[in-house]
Amino acid sequence: MTHNIIVCESVQAVRAAVSALKLRGKKVGFVPTMGYLHEGHVSLVRLAAKTCDAVVASIFVNPTQFNDPKDLEAYPRDIPRDLQLLEQAGTAAVFLPTPAMMYGSQFESWVELQKLPLQHEGAHRPGHFRGVSTVVAMLFNAVQPDAAVFGEKDFQQLRIIEQMVTDLHFPIQIVRGPLVRESDGLAMSSRNVRLSAEARQRALSISKGLFAAEAAYKKGERSAEVLCALVQEKLKNNTEKVEYVHLVEESTLNLISNCGNMPCRLLVAAFVGGVRLIDNIRLN
Numbered sequence: 342m343t344h345n346i347i348v349c350e351s352v353q354a355v356r357a358a359v360s361a362l363k364l365r366g367k368k369v370g371f372v373p374t375m376g377y378l379h380e381g382h383v384s385l386v387r388l389a390a391k392t393c394d395a396v397v398a399s400i401f402v403n404p405t406q407f408n409d410p411k412d413l414e415a416y417p418r419d420i421p422r423d424l425q426l427l428e429q430a431g432t433a434a435v436f437l438p439t440p441a442m443m444y445g446s447q448f449e450s451w452v453e454l455q456k457l458p459l460q461h462e463g464a465h466r467p468g469h470f471r472g473v474s475t476v477v478a479m480l481f482n483a484v485q486p487d488a489a490v491f492g493e494k495d496f497q498q499l500r501i502i503e504q505m506v507t508d509l510h511f512p513i514q515i516v517r518g519p520l521v522r523e524s525d526g527l528a529m530s531s532r533n534v535r536l537s538a539e540a541r542q543r544a545l546s547i548s549k550g551l552f553a554a555e556a557a558y559k560k561g562e563r564s565a566e567v568l569c570a571l572v573q574e575k576l577k578n579n580t581e582k583v584e585y586v587h588l589v590e591e592s593t594l595n596l597i598s599n600c601g602n603m604p605c606r607l608l609v610a611a612f613v614g615g616v617r618l619i620d621n622i623r624l625n
């Protein structure tokens with residue numbers, strides 16, 4: 342099958358593609374991904390298309406953000422299918438870098454935030470966010486988009502990118518894409534294909550727990566202890582290990598004991614059937 346989408350296999354090629362779009366007066370929106378795309382990724386492409394005039398995506402399974410080599414090896418990949426999905430969604434160009442291209446043999450320039458990466462995901466995945474912020478900075482410099490879309494599925498990552506763009510004065514608007522779920526509530530993730538049918542059923546306990554907490558919040562419950570216990574209750578007999586259930590303030594991601602009137606989020610990470618899953622919900 343022929344693709345109208347421009348496939349860029351070098352920094353030079355993606356810069357040329359983006360320059361050509363900008364020369365035609367187009368505002369360029371960027372959607373970075375690790376591939377094995379699903380409807381969640383496609384929703385970000387659509388949001389980028391709505392916010393901008395042309396969309397550029399990237400597919401790169403970034404080795405430096407995997408703290409577990411087995412997780413990196415098991416990460417699902419299907420570039421031909423991804424290209425088809427991106428093209429159907431109206432993506433103008435896709436950047437497909439290789440690890441060797443991104444990380445030169447003498448590489449030593451890391452981007453590391455001081456506070457936002459310390460808790461939640463960062464506490465359980467040492468070095469993960471250093472890999473994320475570094476690769477996103479590199480991708481921003483390679484692609485040079487006007488805007489970039491990140492999903493709320495990875496809420497801590499989204500906050501870290503927003504802070505990095507502010508701190509380092511990247512001239513890039515960061516757009517938040519809402520979390521997309523399967524019809525039964527499971528947060529879409531490339532890792533879901535690694536769940537057995539039985540584990541997938543148990544994985545529903547995560548969204549069920551978050552929805553239970555949301556229902557309680559809507560009835561006026563504000564205590565972290567009570568809201569987190571509602572999630573833990575659902576996870577108890579369905580997950581092998583719960584890494585965290587945290588109630589946090591939305592901007593700093595600091596743990597809070599009571600929501601009060603602040604916008605806040607419940608963040609969850611748990612292992613189901615040997616797969617590490619994360620999810621979150623906004624309480625406001």
Ligand code: AMP
Nearest residue numbers: 374375376381491492494495520521529
């Ligand atoms: P990934 O390929 O997992 O690195 O994700 C690439 C982008 O897609 C990130 O900005 C994610 O937050 C976003 N994303 C992944 N899953 C979802 C989802 N279920 N809903 C919305 N965005 C998502």
